[in-house]
Amino acid sequence: MKPSTLRHPARSLLHAIFSTHHRNVGFGYLAISFIAVAIGTLLSLAMRLHLTWPAWHFPLHGLILPEEYLALVTMHGTLMLFFVLTVAPQSGFGNLILPSQIGSRRMSFPRLNALSMWLTALALAVLLAAFFVPGGAPMGGWTSLPPLSATPLAGPGEGLGMDLWLASIAIFCIASTISATNTLTTIVKLRCNGMRWERLPLTVWGWFTAALLSVIAFSVLLAAILLLFSDRHLHTGFFLPSNDLINGVLLQHRGDGSPLLWLHLFWFFGHPEVYIAILPGMGLTSMVLANFSRRRIPGYRLMILTTLLIGFLGILVWGHHMFVAGLNPFAGTAFSISTMAIAIPSFAKVVSWLTTVWGSHRTPSSAAATSRFPTPMLFALGFVSFFIAGGVSGPILAQPILDEYLHSTFFVVAHFHLIMSMAGLFGIFCAIYYWAPLLIHRTLSEPLGKLHFWGTLIGAYSTFLPMHFTGLAGEPRHYAQLNGLAGPGMTLLQSTMPLQRHITIGAIGLALAQLPFLLNLILTLLRPAQPFDNPWNATTLEWAPGSLNLHPSNQSPVVHRGPCQYTASGENFLTQWSELTPSQPKPE
Amino acid sequence: MPPTLTPPEIDRHHHISDGNNGHKPPTDKRTGGNGDGDGDNWNNRPQGHRGPRERLAQARIGLFFALGGDLMFFIALVSVFFVTKASGHFDAYSHFINEWLPTAIPSILWLNTAILLLSSVTAEAARRTMFREHDAMDEWFGIGRPITRRATLWLSLTLLLGGFFLIGQWVAWDQLAAQHVFFRSNPSSHFFYLITVTHAVHLFLGIVALIAALMILQLSRSLSTRQVFVDTTVWYWHVMGILWVFLFLLLVYGQ
Ligand code: HEM
Ligand SMILES: [Cu+2]
Numbered sequence: 001m002k003p004s005t006l007r008h009p010a011r012s013l014l015h016a017i018f019s020t021h022h023r024n025v026g027f028g029y030l031a032i033s034f035i036a037v038a039i040g041t042l043l044s045l046a047m048r049l050h051l052t053w054p055a056w057h058f059p060l061h062g063l064i065l066p067e068e069y070l071a072l073v074t075m076h077g078t079l080m081l082f083f084v085l086t087v088a089p090q091s092g093f094g095n096l097i098l099p100s101q102i103g104s105r106r107m108s109f110p111r112l113n114a115l116s117m118w119l120t121a122l123a124l125a126v127l128l129a130a131f132f133v134p135g136g137a138p139m140g141g142w143t144s145l146p147p148l149s150a151t152p153l154a155g156p157g158e159g160l161g162m163d164l165w166l167a168s169i170a171i172f173c174i175a176s177t178i179s180a181t182n183t184l185t186t187i188v189k190l191r192c193n194g195m196r197w198e199r200l201p202l203t204v205w206g207w208f209t210a211a212l213l214s215v216i217a218f219s220v221l222l223a224a225i226l227l228l229f230s231d232r233h234l235h236t237g238f239f240l241p242s243n244d245l246i247n248g249v250l251l252q253h254r255g256d257g258s259p260l261l262w263l264h265l266f267w268f269f270g271h272p273e274v275y276i277a278i279l280p281g282m283g284l285t286s287m288v289l290a291n292f293s294r295r296r297i298p299g300y301r302l303m304i305l306t307t308l309l310i311g312f313l314g315i316l317v318w319g320h321h322m323f324v325a326g327l328n329p330f331a332g333t334a335f336s337i338s339t340m341a342i343a344i345p346s347f348a349k350v351v352s353w354l355t356t357v358w359g360s361h362r363t364p365s366s367a368a369a370t371s372r373f374p375t376p377m378l379f380a381l382g383f384v385s386f387f388i389a390g391g392v393s394g395p396i397l398a399q400p401i402l403d404e405y406l407h408s409t410f411f412v413v414a415h416f417h418l419i420m421s422m423a424g425l426f427g428i429f430c431a432i433y434y435w436a437p438l439l440i441h442r443t444l445s446e447p448l449g450k451l452h453f454w455g456t457l458i459g460a461y462s463t464f465l466p467m468h469f470t471g472l473a474g475e476p477r478h479y480a481q482l483n484g485l486a487g488p489g490m491t492l493l494q495s496t497m498p499l500q501r502h503i504t505i506g507a508i509g510l511a512l513a514q515l516p517f518l519l520n521l522i523l524t525l526l527r528p529a530q531p532f533d534n535p536w537n538a539t540t541l542e543w544a545p546g547s548l549n550l551h552p553s554n555q556s557p558v559v560h561r562g563p564c565q566y567t568a569s570g571e572n573f574l575t576q577w578s579e580l581t582p583s584q585p586k587p588e
Numbered sequence: 589m590p591p592t593l594t595p596p597e598i599d600r601h602h603h604i605s606d607g608n609n610g611h612k613p614p615t616d617k618r619t620g621g622n623g624d625g626d627g628d629n630w631n632n633r634p635q636g637h638r639g640p641r642e643r644l645a646q647a648r649i650g651l652f653f654a655l656g657g658d659l660m661f662f663i664a665l666v667s668v669f670f671v672t673k674a675s676g677h678f679d680a681y682s683h684f685i686n687e688w689l690p691t692a693i694p695s696i697l698w699l700n701t702a703i704l705l706l707s708s709v710t711a712e713a714a715r716r717t718m719f720r721e722h723d724a725m726d727e728w729f730g731i732g733r734p735i736t737r738r739a740t741l742w743l744s745l746t747l748l749l750g751g752f753f754l755i756g757q758w759v760a761w762d763q764l765a766a767q768h769v770f771f772r773s774n775p776s777s778h779f780f781y782l783i784t785v786t787h788a789v790h791l792f793l794g795i796v797a798l799i800a801a802l803m804i805l806q807l808s809r810s811l812s813t814r815q816v817f818v819d820t821t822v823w824y825w826h827v828m829g830i831l832w833v834f835l836f837l838l839l840v841y842g843q
Contacts, residue, residue: 108646177657185650189642215657223664230782235772238668242677242685255687255775256677265664 020110026095028117029087032124036083041511043076048504054481069480070139071157077142082172083124085277085424091179093431094207096439100542101201103192103557108185112178119175127168130161138162141478143266146239146259150231153246166225173222180214183207194559198301201540201563205304206283209311210276217272224265263325267318274420275314279307281427282349285380288434289353290564291538292377293360297564303352306345313342323400324407332400339398346391353384375449379430382457383423390419411471417464438542441529448520455513462506470496537573539563544577643812647820655827666838669779690843691780694763700756701836707749708829714742715822718815736805739818747798750791757788776843783835790828797821
């Protein structure tokens with residue numbers, strides 16, 4: 001190291017920020033997610049407070065107007081889905097861990113990699129700028145449905161705010177495509193010797209499938225954004241019916257477009273997108289459960305296959321978001337069937353997770369895993385729990401006849417927050433606790449970690465489970481206020497108010513439950529770094545000695561077997577990199 | 589604790605196999621970026637340092653995935669083309685009104701297409717000269733840089749033809765404008781412009797890549813760097829050419 005870098009920490013910080021090393025890029029992505037999740041959480045709390053106490057004046061702001069409520073919904077959804085659930089698992093950990101997990105010392109295209117991280121940061125900045133422009137943030141929801149999103153006539157945020165949204169997401173699309181290209185090339189070309197496809201850890205399969213989906217889906221969204229932009233500014237009418245009246249004004253444009261077309265394009269992207277968010281977490285859950293149960297993963301090849309199958313079917317089901325949007329009923333039936341088909345590989349995943357952990361009475365197997373359920377294991381189990389709890393409502397919503405009632409109610413909000421948001425979040429936390437020794441050279445505190453886990457678990461269920469009931473009672477999505485209506489509807493919604501208060505308090509609890517985590521991070525970072533040596537007794541390559549800093553002159557690792565090779569007793573195991581084979585014991 | 593546990597118990601558990609059931613020794617199948625792995629055996633080097641073929645293969649695979657995404661972009665545009673062409677509305681007298689009026693194709697587009705196809709030929713010639721072993725030998729012995737010389741010629745020709753194509757597209761837009769056919773005139777003209785302009789943007793990126801490749805031909809001393817840049821640029825150029833043929837046929841016969 002040059003002495004000057006030692007003397008000027010500021011300079012070495014700059015060095016790290018503008019480096020193209022995949023670890024720095026990965027941390028950059030995590031920083032983007034952290035900013036997005038912090039803001040997104042505050043926005044969601046504001047929504048809950050307003051729904052529960054609509055007359056409450058927010059300090060520094062005052063009353064929340066209905067259009068401001070819609071802006072909150074939009075920005076919350078966009079931040080969380082794009083900048084948290086897509087960025088952290090796929091791009092963040094996909095850079096921090098993926099190369100060492102396949103025995104590579106780098107990503108394929110380091111400069112493009114850094115470029116896509118900076119583009120993502122730019123996209124976040126452009127999106128957040130929408131808060132500060134005249135008219136404020138857009139209000140079309142994270143799906144930006146036209147005609148609301150196609151003309152500034154639709155409302156205050158639909159002018160410059162909506163344009164910024166489109167610009168931000170267009171940049172995000174390009175960044176994600178570059179990043180996915182990089183991930184795919186790395187996995188295809190940079191596996192170390194012996195790392196055959198069927199020996200890849202399931203996390204790598206998750207990243208691989210999600211990257212394939214990214215390449216396919218984000219370009220379609222980019223095309224849709226281009227068309228919507230031209231509807232807004234170039235007088236076309238791809239998504240606007242002719243002679244449409246918006247807020248009493250006749251739209252001037254050519255063509256006979258249809259909002260349904262946007263729905264097709266958007267959800268062709270949107271459904272793969274939710275799988276991009278969840279597939280890395282699914283892979284990690286498989287590996288972490290096997291690690292701490294000291295068990296092999298039953299049907300390893302089947303698990304690879306289900307990952308790919310979920311990805312493939314995920315491309316064919318977009319119509320299930322459009323059952324009540326005017327979709328041809330026959331198409332609805334077809335989409336309903338393909339959607340139900342996804343439940344099959346999903347169910348296989350759940351069965352595999354449960355059989356991995358079921359009855360695995362293991363004694364603590366290493367110094368770091370002081371209990372049978374160390375924190376990463378708890379978060380992986382939490383992932384399974386949310387995946388099941390959110391998954392059971394999937395096949396319900398997949399039936400057009402039931403969806404007719406449930407679509408646009410809070411039932412859907414409950415479904416996707418459990419299965420995607422909470423499962424995805426638990427996947428991210430699982431990754432942080434599990435890989436902390438590799439990321440920050442220290443293990444996080446177990447007691448604080450457990451407090452964090454239980455707080456988050458209870459907070460999440462008390463927030464999102466009751467939404468099923470308010471949804472069944474008819475609470476609509478995207479409504480700023482539940483009182484003030486006339487007639488029986490009012491009575492029905494008013495009767496959900498106690499539950500609404502419960503949900504809001506749960507949400508505040510969920511946010512507060514993150515304080516132990518932050519405290520944990522800070523306290524751990526204040527401790528000196530500790531040398532570690534595969535603290536979880538894991539079998540995958542990222543834990544091989546020196547795997548993080550493979551020097552070009554080092555011999556690159558050689559892989560001899562698939563992951564998760566534990567003996568029946570679970571006491572002993574073979575790592576992917578150890579040379580020993582059972583039939584040829586090491587010579588004395 | 590040692591990173592690898594090697595207790596005797598593992599020996600007794602024969603079901604811990606290396607996963608290949610005795611078929612092949614686990615590492616004889618190479619993965620990752622080796623070429624044909626012949627004589628000079630790049631595979632003994634650390635992965636990521638296995639020589640020019642590895643870089644080339646990586647660049648090609650990367651381009652393949654990126655172009656796959658790009659293809660989806662155009663598939664989306666073309667799908668919307670067909671949807672829009674078929675859609676209409678009912679007027680007050682229950683007549684189905686479809687406003688689609690096919691946009692006449694300026695005949696210069698045929699010429700442009702021919703030029704673009706020709707430019708693919710010159711580009712391919714440039715790509716092939718990059719891999720001529722004789723010339724590489726000359727360079728190795730310090731006799732000159734015949735590879736760079738020839739490839740520069742072919743690439744400059746490609747650049748010129750590519751420039752002609754873009755100018756030709758500009759003329760086509762001009763001619764349409766003279767007939768008062770603008771982007772906003774008709775649903776079909778939306779698509780004429782959307783398709784030709786997005787393709788032109790891609791081709792412009794190709795021209796930027798050509799210029800970059802030409803500069804690298806002059807500046808870079810490593811043959812493999814020059815090969816990677818020229819090779820990927822040319823493949824990109826070919827794909828944009830084929831794409832144009834499809835888009836052009838769509839505009840001519842699909843409207
Ligand atoms: C068994 C598997 C699943 C089935 C059958 C299923 C079915 C459905 C259906 C039919 C809808 C549309 C409901 C409506 O809008 O009326 C829906 C919405 C949604 N699902 Fe799923 N789903 C499944 C798994 C997942 C997974 C794994 C994720 C994410 C990781 C997910 C995320 C979402 C999201 C985000 C929405 C709402 C989007 C919106 O309108 O903003 N779903 N699901
Ligand atoms: Cu979906």
